[in-house]
Structure formats: structure tokens, C-alpha cells
Amino acid sequence: MMSRPLSALLAVLALVVATVTPARRARAADTTIPTELVGVDIEERPGAQLPRELRLRDQSGQEVELGRYAAGDKPLVLVLGYYECPMLCSLVLNGVLQAMKESAWSAGTEYRTLVVSFDPRDTPEAARKKRANYIEAYGRPVAGDGFDFLVGDEASVRALASTVGFNYRWDETAKQYAHAAGAFVFTPDGRLSRTLYGISFPQKNFGLALREAGSGQVGSAWDRVLLFCFHYDPNARGYVLATQRLMKAAGVLTVVLLGLWLMRFWRTERARTRARVNEAS
Template structure:
């Protein structure tokens, strides 16, 4: 068995007699608006003891990924998919938002976290500051990990026969106050979806007027972990655009319509003839 499995939102955690025992209780339960345990204690990639809440004290939304650093396949795919999406954003890690990558294996060390951080900062390929100060790789003890994974609804299982964990794949977005606002499933994350999720989580404190217009036309669907069209809002917006265009056309026609005194005057030959 490999170090995890792919799970889409509708089937996450479903009990199925055909599923191998280690996967029976594996999945993700959405906990939208759940408060993360900000007092939970972890260690950063430098071995310093930190509380989760200190990454939510800068007024920025936070992307959260739960992995284990020695995972042979799926966790790396999650992080590769995440960094690919982040590279496509005009937002910068550490500037508009923070990223938290947390190991759910209590045996892992800050040294492993440091190596993984170096690898993915190199992949991100943005100026080292503020990215180095904005993407954090944490390890923790069993109690802190349990509190965080339970708050997120992240269910996983250790398989002693392979010395690996079975787990699902997703990244989450949390508000600056530490409440879960979005789940994005799989191992590839559309940059547009991540961008809109960050903007919504920030309560529109980041992003452009165009982004706010997109959020008017699209809404986050928790069932799919994607943004879908708000049909009525698109129709309303189309109606407003039509009315504005029609009013502008009328204005131009009225403004340029010849007035009675400006009608074409007869020529000299038409008035008095030739001498």
C-alpha cells in the first residue's frame, strides 16, 4: 500500500466493505467555520516551540496543509500541487497570506521539517523574503496533532505492516481569526479557486475590484470544494451592463442629433440663382 490515497469530497470517509481495513476510517469531514486550536503547541522547522495562534496574529488568511514529511508519494503530490498553484498567484506567501504545513506523524522532527521547507521554497522560486518567513513547516506531539486534525476533520490511519499512514488529500483555508472557511480536494488546486478562497477568507481585505466582481458572480460550493456560477447574479449583472450600455447609446444619439436651427441651409444658388 502506498502512503495515502486520493479522495474526492462526496466519497470521503465512506464505509465500504470492499475497502482495505486501514482505509475504513480515513477521510475528511468538512468543519466549515470551526475554530482551530490556536493554543496548541508545535515546533517550527528550527526546533522552536510555537503556538498555532501566532500564525494567525497578522490579519492574514492562512492556507493549511496536513502531511507527513516521509510520506513516499501522496503528501509530496499535495505539496507539489499546492506550490504550483501558489506560483501562479500574483499574491505572495508571507505578504498577502501565510502557509502552514503540519506533519501529523508525531515521530517526525524539526530537521525533517527544515529539509522539506528548503525543498519547497526552492520550488516556489520567489524572493526568499517574505516567503521564508511566511511558509511554516511544523511538527508536534500526539496531543497537539490530534487536536488540530480533529478540528479540521482530517481522519487518517497508521498501517504498521507498511510503516505508513493512509490519508486523504486536501488543503484548507482559514480566516485570520483561525476559522476554517474553505476545503480544496485532491492534489491539484486551481489558482483561481485558491485566490478567491483567500480573498473571501480575508473578508475582501486583499484582491482587486475584479476579484470582488468575480466573487459576486461565483460562490464556493462546500460539496465540491470548488467555485460555481451564481446564475441569478450573473443575469442581474448582465442586465445592469445592458441598461448602462443602452443609456449610453441614447445619450450619444440625443447629444449628436441636429437641432432645428442647425438644419442644412440652402446654398446661394438655391436662394437667388446666378447673376
């Protein structure tokens, strides 16, 4: 017959195994898409490599290679849009800007933000004006190339958009581009780490995406704890609490603590037994 302490330990182990079993959730997808938006979306392409050799022009008119923004020292936030966009691009940029303002990290110091126009008609002057507005709204000093706005020819920008799975097209009827809303977060060496969807980027999603992309090269020990507790859910398109991880960690901690308590209990019992024997003799 098993002792009570051993039975208790086995019961806890069984409970831990039961609680960390993955749960399956079914999600219904809305597949109704307007005709003019068919093919206009963002495809998940984690691990895609930023085309480093691609040449574009920055807000000063200088030709730059994209590799400059993936120099191995900081994660990169990429936003694709166009500077004469009547609505959506500004909403996306404003959402990214708000996340940047709420972040404890600063553009140019801990990460870079890069905005690239996919409209070949946009000029460096348009990029300069747009950048000036957003730099002023950011309200913090920006180090080096920490918040740049680029333009490029059709082929170059298409190549970049294709790399990250950003599909867009010209709508002749509306005389504007049809495109999706989102931002792309790259590791310091230029690999696509996460795609953030929509026009609003909660600090939880934005901050954790940067920390994850940093791969431990940027951030504190607390950042790594946050990454352990949260994971990216492509279905929810955001970071969610990693319940399974927490349960596993809690389960392991419970077993360790229980084991330590049982060891102390058994030692105490043995000591008491010896004391009784000595008293009896």
C-alpha cells in the same frame, strides 16, 4: 389598456424572475470505499476555529503557538501530511506549491502557508530539510513566517486535524499513514473558510479561496468582483461560476437600462406631441 412601453417593461421583469429561479441538480455519490480507508476522509467544517493556543515546533526547533499564524493580517493555507510520506503528501505539497507559484500573491506578504506533520516521529530537522527544498522550488523570497513547516506530539496534531475534519490513521500492514488529500484555507482571524480537495489546485480555486478568506482585507476591487461572480460549490468541491448571481445582476441592469430608455422615450414623445399642438394652433 397598457401602453406598449409598460407592457415591454413588465415582460422583461417576468423574464428576470423566471431566469433567476434556482435550478436543482442531482448528483450520484460513489460510496464504495476500500476497507483500509474506512473513516479516512475530510469532513467539511466551515467556520471551525484554529486552536490558537496549540503549541508545536517549527523547522528551527522553536516552540510556536498556532495563533501566530492567524494574527489577523493574512489568510492562511494549511497542509497536513508527514515528511516521510512515500507518495501522497508530496503530491499534495507539490500541488499547493504549483498553485503558489502561479499566484500573483506572495507567501508571507499576502498570505501564509503552513505545513504540519501529523507523524509524531518527525523532527524539526526533517521539517527544516523539507522546508528548504520547497522554499528553493518556490523561487521567490518568503517574508517572515510565510512558509513554515511544523512538527508536534500526537495529542497536539490530532487536535488540529480534528478541528479541520482531517481524519487519518496508521496502517500497520503497510507501515504508513492512511489519509486523504487536501488543503485548508483560513481567514486572517483563524476561521476555516474553505477546504480544497485533491492533489491539484487550479489557480481559480486556490486564488478565489484566498480572496474569499481574506474577506476584503486583502486584494483589489477586481478580486471582489471575482468573488461575486464565483461561489464555492461543496458538491463540486471547487469554485463555480455563480450563474444565478450573474443573471440577477444582468436582470437588474437590464431593467434599469430599460427604465432609463423608456423615460427618455416618453419625454421625447411628449415633446413631439407638444410641438405638434403648437404647430396646429
